Amino acid sequence: MVSLGSVYDSFNAVYKGALAGEFPNEPSLKQAFVEALKFELSRSPCNKYIVEHMIFPVLDKVLKGGGKAPVFPDVCFSNVVIEVEAPGDDVGAGRVQLHSYMEALFKRVEGRAEVLGLVTNGVRAELWVYGSSGPAKVSDGDMPTVAAQLLHVFCSSKVPVTTPEDLVRIFGV
Numbered sequence: 090m091v092s093l094g095s096v097y098d099s100f101n102a103v104y105k106g107a108l109a110g111e112f113p114n115e116p117s118l119k120q121a122f123v124e125a126l127k128f129e130l131s132r133s134p135c136n137k138y139i140v141e142h143m144i145f146p147v148l149d150k151v152l153k154g155g156g157k158a159p160v161f162p163d164v165c166f167s168n169v170v171i172e173v174e175a176p177g178d179d180v181g182a183g184r185v186q187l188h189s190y191m192e193a194l195f196k197r198v199e200g201r202a203e204v205l206g207l208v209t210n211g212v213r214a215e216l217w218v219y220g221s222s223g224p225a226k227v228s229d230g231d232m233p234t235v236a237a238q239l240l241h242v243f244c245s246s247k248v249p250v251t252t253p254e255d256l257v258r259i260f261g262v
Contacts, residue, residue, distance in 0.1 A: 096121075097121040097122075097124045097125045097128075098124070098125065098128040099125055099128060099129060099233070100122075100125050100126075100129060100232060100233035100236045100237060101233045102121075102125060103118070103121045103122050103125045103211060103232065103233075104211065104212060104231065104232050104233045106121060106211070107176050107210070107211025107212045107232070108212060110176070112176045112211060113176075114175060114176070115173060115174065115175040115176070118173055118175070118176050118210075118211045119151070119163050119164075119173040120152065121211075122171075122173055122209065122211070123148050123151050123152055123164060124152065126148060126164070126171075126236075127145065127148050129236070129237070129240055130144060130145075130148075130240065133240050133244050134244050134245075135240070135243070135244040143166065143167065144166045144167065147164070147165070147166040148164070148166070151163070151164055161190070162186070162187070162190040165190070165194065167243070168194070168198070168202045168203065168204050168205055168243075169204075169205045169206070169207075169239070169243055170187060170190045170191050170194060170204060170205070170206045170207075171206070171207045171208075171209075172184075172186050172187040172190065172206070172207070172208045172209075173208075173209055173210075173211075174208065174209065174210040175210065176210055176211050176212075177210060177212075178210050179210070180208045180209065180210055180213055180214070180215055183208040183209075183210070184208050184215060184217075186208075187206045187207075187208045187217065188206070188217070188219070188224045190206070191204045191206045191217065191219035191224060192219060192223075192224075194219075195219050195220070200220075200221060203218050203219060203220045204218070204219040204220075205217070205218055205219075205239060205242060205243060206218070206219060206224070207235065207236060207239050209232045209235070209236065210232075211232060212231065212232055213229070213230070213231065213232060214229065214230065214231070214232040214234075214235035214236060215228070215229040215235065216228045216229070216235050216238055216239050216242075218242075227242070
């Protein structure tokens with residue numbers, strides 16, 4: 090379940106923190122973003138069972154500092170890839186990484202599902218979709234608006250189970 094002690098209980102809170110210079114580096118921004126993502130997902134129209142059993146375990150692992158290696162995205166669950174850049178950095182460098190991660194996931198799921206991607210520096214964000222034609226930008230703008238669009242697209246679509254690990258988390262098999 091979501092920790093009620095978090096200061097960052099919304100994308101807007103993270104955005105305001107980033108504007109105020111509260112995050113000295115990428116890990117601190119990523120921590121706050123993932124905390125906010127958990128809160129936003131818990132309030133979203135997404136299937137609560139899938140959120141609690143498939144997505145929250147991945148996000149909890151990110152919050153504990155696990156699961157991040159140099160060749161993996163900051164956050165990846167189902168068909169969503171999120172790349173967090175250092176506060177104040179241009180999202181362009183992260184975009185290159187994001188596209189690479191999205192392409193790898195698209196190949197892994199053998200094209201059965203489009204891959205959604207978000208790159209952010211806490212203030213600005215871009216939302217991308219990777220399909221058979223490659224990456225296509227859906228929107229860009231302030232982070233709370235674009236991140237909310239990501240959740241809307243994700244939650245209004247059939248949530249694909251993309252990896253065997255997803256199945257284990259959902260069914261415990």
